[in-house]
Amino acid sequence: MEAVLARMRALDERLPPRDGVAVFNRVYLTVTETLHRRIERGGFPAPRRAETLGVRFAERYLAAVAAERPPACWRPLLQYRRHPGVRPLQYALAGINAHIGHDLALAVVSACRTLDCEPAALEADFDRVGDTLVALEEHIREELMPGPDLLEVADPLTHLVGSWSLDRARAGAWASARLLWTLRRSPEVAEEFRESLDASVGLIGRCLLTPLPAAGDAGRIGRAVRSGGLHLL
Template sequence: MAQLEHFTPSVYAMDTVVLRMRALAAALPERDGIAVFNRVYLAVTEEIDRRLDAGEFADTEAAITLDVRFAERYLNVAEEGWPPACWRPLLQFRRHPGVRPLQFALAGINAHIGHDLALAVVDACRTLGCEPADLEDEFDRVGDVLVSLEERIREDLMPGPDVLQIADPLTHLLGSWSLERAREATWSAARALWALRGLPDLAEEFGQRLDGAVGFAGRMLLTPLPD
């Protein structure tokens, strides 16, 4: 499991994350799979930043630390292209003409929530010298922002009314993945990784298996579909 360098939590760190995402948005083709996910994630990050500025997080330092650690894991993949297994399907299929934008968005969310968020909780705990339980409120608030935007994401990226037809393959893909279930599994994974921190070999094995399982789910989400 890769660990990220030390940093001092601040509003400037959040601003830097937003600027990096905006730079990616400007550089990538609109239909590129990473670009599709980046637009979604940028909207989420800007909303979290707005809520931080509004004082909606009780522990601002903890919230910024978790959010920045979380975002850095995605940005390192998008900018450097050296991905863990969970991101490889999206990078492989990012320009496939048979994959719809909503699939790209869900595959990115799957990789980032299912794998990166668990590691980001551990990163944040190490940075702050705290336990996962101390970050649970921040974890839940970030998750609430994602859930609040999920419906809008699906509406914006739906290809048309045909997806409401039961025979449309996208309908079945949408029903196969749940953000709420992914959040619950991620919190359990984060607690397990933290409990295993004194057993690095086991922690590494657990992290690799988590990475592979999330990658497998992402590959299913990116199954090319007929028009």
């Protein structure tokens, strides 16, 4: 775990603060540091299993951002990482979407192979790792949401924030992990499913990174709607 944390901290020092990968990296570094502290303090009944899962999980992200041809789920973030119309919260959500929607399922399978166990043996650790992510989700959104009004109805970012759910992504990752484990003796079918999962998660990521108008412009539209100065047909 210390090795992957060191690599994330090196990325944080090297990347410009507004770079989309840097935005996600800061979020993920916070999550991983929290997870590491929980493991060290005895928050997991089987710390070796939890650490193996956490490390396999983090390694997939680090490999993706260093790859010449990254997985499809990571390409939108890497392609749009400097787009002026994409806001920091979108970068964070797109990274979390790629990492949980695709990488987490593969990390579970990899950890099972390393530990020589079935996914069921990791379910409690999977849930505890997920609890760490969920506990930080609200903080992440509050930290990166532009402006004080989270529920600005005219801001398209409000719609994007509400259209993606970490709980649903985590449940989908667990179902995908179990299916991939079941398909391990049919490698061609397993690879077809993995490629399909990768592509579908990438499509969601591209939607999350839709360039939006500036937050101030959306706020002015919202105030005009509330005051009756703009009529929506």
